[in-house]
Amino acid sequence: VGTAEARAGVLSFVVEGVHPHDVATVLDRAGVAVRAGHHCCQPLMARLAVPATVRASVSIYNTRADVDALVDALDDVRTIFT
Amino acid sequence: VTADLHALYEAAVLDHSRRPRNRRAIEGAHRAEQHNRMCGDRVVVYLRVEHDVIQDVSFEGSACAIAIASASLMTEAVSGQAVARADTAFEGLRQHATERSRLAGRARRRAAVSDSGEVRDARVAGVGPCDRRLASRGVGAHIEDQG
DSSP states (O other): OOOOSSOOSEEEEOBTTBOHHHHHHHHHHTTOOOEEEOTTOHHHHHHHTOSOEEEEEOOTTOOHHHHHHHHHHHHHHHHHHO | OOHHHHHHTOHHHHHHHHSOTTBSOOTTSEEEEEEOTTTOOEEEEEEEEETTEEEEEEEEEEOOHHHHHHHHHHHHHHTTOBHHHHHHHHHHHHHHHHHHHHHHHHHHHHHHBOTTOOBSOHHHHSOOTHHHHHHHHHHHHHHHHHO
């Protein structure tokens, strides 16, 4: 709860040249749970000209180690697909 | 990078998803478009047929690595083939993919339902979303075998 306008623990992103579903598969195998897809907002996806996005949501339950695991797994994504 | 990731994204899949073959439009050709609303995959296939032989085949679209690789492998497999032969290949491939999917689903349902028919896990007893992905991998491998 707060008054800051730009504050959220939700981060949507894409990895250039890799489909979000492939990103999510690799993250999943590394034990990192994210959502990939349209997030029920196809018009926005069309507006942003992306096929889908990956979405990581962090909350009070997550630790720095969780975020490190996400970043490490994203390195795996690049290793595999690019 | 774990072994099962290597199994899913095998060399042929990675090669064809990084450098898809025949990813282009063909002017004035047969054109078919499919959009999978479940996952957002969109693939257009172009086909130029003369004297019942596939003279040229190509595709465009956006999809995951496995779907793109499948389309790419498919164009290589059917290019230059008689339409009837491509039909036969497709039918074999369809059976291969759906049979794998069906058997996997049946095995999972068996595990979820006890001998007396009691449902232990209603979620698993239904249809799993992963089948399609695994089946499409089988499709890619099958085309490669034929090529």
